[in-house]
Amino acid sequence: MSRPTLRDVATRAGVSTAAASLALRDLAGVSASTRESVLEAAAELGYVVNVAARNLRRQRTGTIGIYLPPGVTLQWYYADVALGVTDAAGARGVAALILPQSGDPRAFVPYTDGIVTIDVSREDATARALLESGVPIVTGEAVPEELPRPTGVVFVDHYARAREVLAHLVGRGAARIGVLLPPDDTVWGAEVARAVREFGGAETQSVSVAFSPTSDEIRAACARLVDVDAIIAIPDGTATSVAGFLRAHDHEIGSDVLLASYTDTLADRLLDPPVTALDLRPRELGARLATHLLDVLDGSAANPHEEFDVEWHFRASTRGRLID
């Protein structure tokens, strides 16, 4: 025997399918007694709604898609964003699926009512295609100028955050600050780079590294910094290798050389000494992305651009020699 249908429930409760439908969704239009008997019948039969039928009728999929930046391996930050999306959507009865990165992700767009994505790169042809396809799409961080505008944006003020940590380092005695910058093909990467460029409070030295640099690449980048007394490691996880480099060269982290991480990643939390880092709250960001998209889909469209607050956690790695 197969799964019981709404008709089965209605029959058992002695009401119409229409009434049963309303009762099960806790909507108005049925008497309390009808509702009770429907619920009872449903429980007895073990009724679960047929999602496909409901979706067909409602002309939607009940699912949103998550498009993550392509890359061999998933950074912790994005994984957490994805979980945030999943939970927030789930709380509103909507499922979230991650678009496959192999093959054409667009094949799964029809499975969804809309897409959330994050850190769109101007080099990413798939992201461009998605933006051009016209599906509702909400992005974390702004989208580079040359790409079509998304439906909504949830953004962090990276210019301000980068200035903040630069000022902090100066306050702790730094005079020559090295920065390991990611590629500037994303808006946030470009904003951080601009903040460093325009900062006048100290000498800054920028070195570009990959978005997901290897340990060797990071060490090589560190070696190119000349006589710095502070380093800001921007890409996710980079601080770990920078710390290794500094120790290998007998620098005391937090006094000889200050170290700040732009991503408060799991790896950083396991470092010693604890590293000053920007808590990007990926999970909450994911939740905001999902909520924003669902609001758009519901028509209860809010502001298309909303800012997302993040803050620095100052820890021992930037204590400095001035204060003890």
Next chain:
Amino acid sequence: MSRPTLRDVATRAGVSTAAASLALRDLAGVSASTRESVLEAAAELGYVVNVAARNLRRQRTGTIGIYLPPGVTLQWYYADVALGVTDAAGARGVAALILPQSGDPRAFVPYTDGIVTIDVSREDATARALLESGVPIVTGEAVPEELPRPTGVVFVDHYARAREVLAHLVGRGAARIGVLLPPDDTVWGAEVARAVREFGGAETQSVSVAFSPTSDEIRAACARLVDVDAIIAIPDGTATSVAGFLRAHDHEIGSDVLLASYTDTLADRLLDPPVTALDLRPRELGARLATHLLDVLDGSAANPHEEFDVEWHFRASTRGRLID
């Protein structure tokens, strides 16, 4: 105007919807000319199949669910497993969604045709409920005895792998080996613990830590190890903090004290020196889980238990003093 339907395509091509349906799915039963005109009409109209309608008709959802172990934060390993599932399922035209961890994950089971999960703990009531619910479910690693049997299992021989690294360390001169063990509420955790317990080639000292230990907890655990010359860090990411502890105590990693990580995690790869680690190939494991489940759903059921091979990558952190 809304999205074109199959009927629109058929009308335009001058054929029946039945023929159009076959042609679009590249099935037999239509002439070459019919197929061609259908494909042309579909392209012109920009036809995309209505997933909900197809699913309703086919009596399935075209989606599988991923249930990840509950926890505050996502370990890199699980994130990669999830991506592997997503890609492998996607290649077969099936979407994969992560069951929300907040709220009742079972609410989304009706959205799926089956579930994959991993590292089932005997303490996890939700996993138990899922296993009891009767949905097809394939697990990574075996399920503890006291829980219902899953439909399929893809497992690693952790007993053998743990012995392997113990023997390796002995071969590199270790005589007193400390092991940071995870809780044994999972089968794999228990298997590793058993391998350590039964190993006779050296003195072993086990210390239990949490599944996702904090840096402080790991350091405390290290401090309890007495005069060891090698440490195996089992939980994901733990090696980072162990390395920090060792350096803080002026131990040279790879000579004074050997260090092996049981999870070849991103964080470990950024460590210095490179850490000997077990490459668990999470992505491939995820792919195998998805494939296994889809085979079950197709009825082309393979072996319910299949082994998954992983191997150690021996690196500088276990070079030892013997060889130089």
Next chain:
DNA sequence: TTGAAAGCGCTACCAA
């Protein structure tokens, strides 16, 4: 090889 048509299970409309 072709076309007609039933019907998957649900929601929403309409009339009572």
Next chain:
DNA sequence: TTGGTAGCGCTTTCAA
């Protein structure tokens, strides 16, 4: 507040 019913778009069976 109730019940009857149309129909979402597709796949599949059945006859031609």
